[in-house]
Amino acid sequence: MSTSKTIFFISDGTGITAANVGHSLLTQFPNVQLIKQFRPFIDSLEKARAVVSEINSVYQKEGEKPVLFTTIVDDSLRNEIGKSHAIMLDFFHGFIQQLETHWQISSSSRIGGAHALENNPAYNMRIDALNYTLSTDDGLGYQLYPQADVILVGVSRSGKTPTCLYLAMHFGIYAANYAYTEDDGRYFELPPALKKERHKLFGLIIAADHLHAIRSKRKPNTDYASLARCQRELKNMNDLLLREKIPFIDATVRSVEEISTTIVTQMGLTRRDV
Amino acid sequence: MSTSKTIFFISDGTGITAANVGHSLLTQFPNVQLIKQFRPFIDSLEKARAVVSEINSVYQKEGEKPVLFTTIVDDSLRNEIGKSHAIMLDFFHGFIQQLETHWQISSSSRIGGAHALENNPAYNMRIDALNYTLSTDDGLGYQLYPQADVILVGVSRSGKTPTCLYLAMHFGIYAANYAYTEDDGRYFELPPALKKERHKLFGLIIAADHLHAIRSKRKPNTDYASLARCQRELKNMNDLLLREKIPFIDATVRSVEEISTTIVTQMGLTRRDV
Numbered sequence A, B: 001m002s003t004s005k006t007i008f009f010i011s012d013g014t015g016i017t018a019a020n021v022g023h024s025l026l027t028q029f030p031n032v033q034l035i036k037q038f039r040p041f042i043d044s045l046e047k048a049r050a051v052v053s054e055i056n057s058v059y060q061k062e063g064e065k066p067v068l069f070t071t072i073v074d075d076s077l078r079n080e081i082g083k084s085h086a087i088m089l090d091f092f093h094g095f096i097q098q099l100e101t102h103w104q105i106s107s108s109s110r111i112g113g114a115h116a117l118e119n120n121p122a123y124n125m126r127i128d129a130l131n132y133t134l135s136t137d138d139g140l141g142y143q144l145y146p147q148a149d150v151i152l153v154g155v156s157r158s159g160k161t162p163t164c165l166y167l168a169m170h171f172g173i174y175a176a177n178y179a180y181t182e183d184d185g186r187y188f189e190l191p192p193a194l195k196k197e198r199h200k201l202f203g204l205i206i207a208a209d210h211l212h213a214i215r216s217k218r219k220p221n222t223d224y225a226s227l228a229r230c231q232r233e234l235k236n237m238n239d240l241l242l243r244e245k246i247p248f249i250d251a252t253v254r255s256v257e258e259i260s261t262t263i264v265t266q267m268g269l270t271r272r273d274v
Helices: A016-026 A045-062 A075-082 A093-103 A121-139 A142-147 A160-171 A208-218 A227-243 A256-267 B016-026 B045-062 B075-082 B093-103 B121-139 B142-147 B160-171 B208-218 B227-243 B256-267
Strands: A005-011 A034-039 A067-071 A087-090 A150-155 A175-180 A201-205 A248-250 B005-011 B034-039 B067-071 B087-090 B150-155 B175-180 B201-205 B248-250
Touching: A005 A016, A005 A045, A016 A067, A016 B016, A016 B093, A034 A045, A045 A075, A067 A075, A075 A087, A087 B093, A093 B016, A093 B087, A121 A142, A121 A160, A121 A175, A121 B160, A150 A160, A150 A227, A150 A256, A160 A175, A160 A256, A160 B121, A160 B160, A175 A227, A201 A227, A201 A256, A208 A227, A248 A256, B005 B016, B005 B045, B016 B067, B034 B045, B045 B075, B067 B075, B075 B087, B121 B142, B121 B160, B121 B175, B150 B160, B150 B227, B150 B256, B160 B175, B160 B256, B175 B227, B201 B227, B201 B256, B208 B227, B248 B256
Parallel strands: A005 A034, A005 A067, A067 A087, A150 A175, A150 A201, A201 A248, B005 B034, B005 B067, B067 B087, B150 B175, B150 B201, B201 B248
Antiparallel strands: none
């Protein structure tokens, strides 16, 4: 019997939902060695049968039933996959049935609907928000601040850009950012363009040694990356945030997902993603 | 009875998984009017009880049990939420039990593990990939092409940048891009920096009227946005892709998620996300 376990992520669409839930479930089993096989766009019986053969070969080789994480809407495709020698965790079927029963409404059984385009207004909002973020990134585009839902402020390399991109791409939120660093000759105070939008400001702070490490990776052995400079900028940033009563979060030990969710919750922003 | 239905997305972490699966399920019920309430970071009994009160108020007001989409790892928190007058669709509990039974391993019951940081190497890969994409965006950084997993080529505004950002942020893939447009005086041929990396190239094409609409939104009534110019550039792009035997996809009717998943599958790229 093999020590590593094979997981198949199978979907008639992109499989992004299957990967997302699967990843979340697997974090509960941190010590299991996994081989991950992604099989998106399984939208015909022919493709389904090919995957079933693959699954059965793995079963024969490993001597243990592989696990399938599936999001398949179509009954005949799901039944076909279900014929394999595997443990099938279906992230859609049972829940759709529960909703149908509770709401007394039939579902549409559209294949691959979740991440498809189809003139989806939420999708267009997210792409517009992404373009907005790209055009306002890093202090460019003062004149676009009035359209922002939120403007992140923080020292250079404290995680503003990844957070803005995440807010835009996932929540459809117009997120701008404004970077502080001594290099720009910027004083640690609010320029007029930000003062006008004070209610939209949210600060990111970060531990000095962490910032020092990040900057050193980018520009090693420079004044910009030095611990003393990082400490000084962060002290000035912190003073600014407190003085101006700007809410902020410590980005040091938080993922972009956690920072983004916290910002949305604390600022009461409207998500346009779902 | 109310005509719209309230959905609560409840998690002891970011709730991103709950939102993702919930969104996918709800695409199967396109005609249902929904009110969505996001309640992330419900990580104490006190917070859980406050949410239960909210849920019960909605039940009283609407006369129909609201639906809960939950990803709660902790048993006592889940039990508390389960006391509310609601239909609870739990995206974790049952599946974790199935995996525990099948693998004969206990899960770790860590709260909020899915999108937390915790020196997660996959997370760091994704952020590194994102920084890579940002620094190579739009033809900047030829010297970084050797590190790319994939290099997207296409005319200006065909969707390269959002796709690269998605590939980076979600799959941890190093995605660069190279834009063609007549404005740059660029001939529609491969520069030496791309010839060297020919096996990494992937093309995006797009319908001329769609490109015309996108460019017109950005730079209305310019030669750049004109339909004739869009048609000419796309013709030249198409010729280049065929001549150089570069695989490509039509981005017109596909979402960034679909384009990205297709690229990963077709190019056989290794996902570093899960």
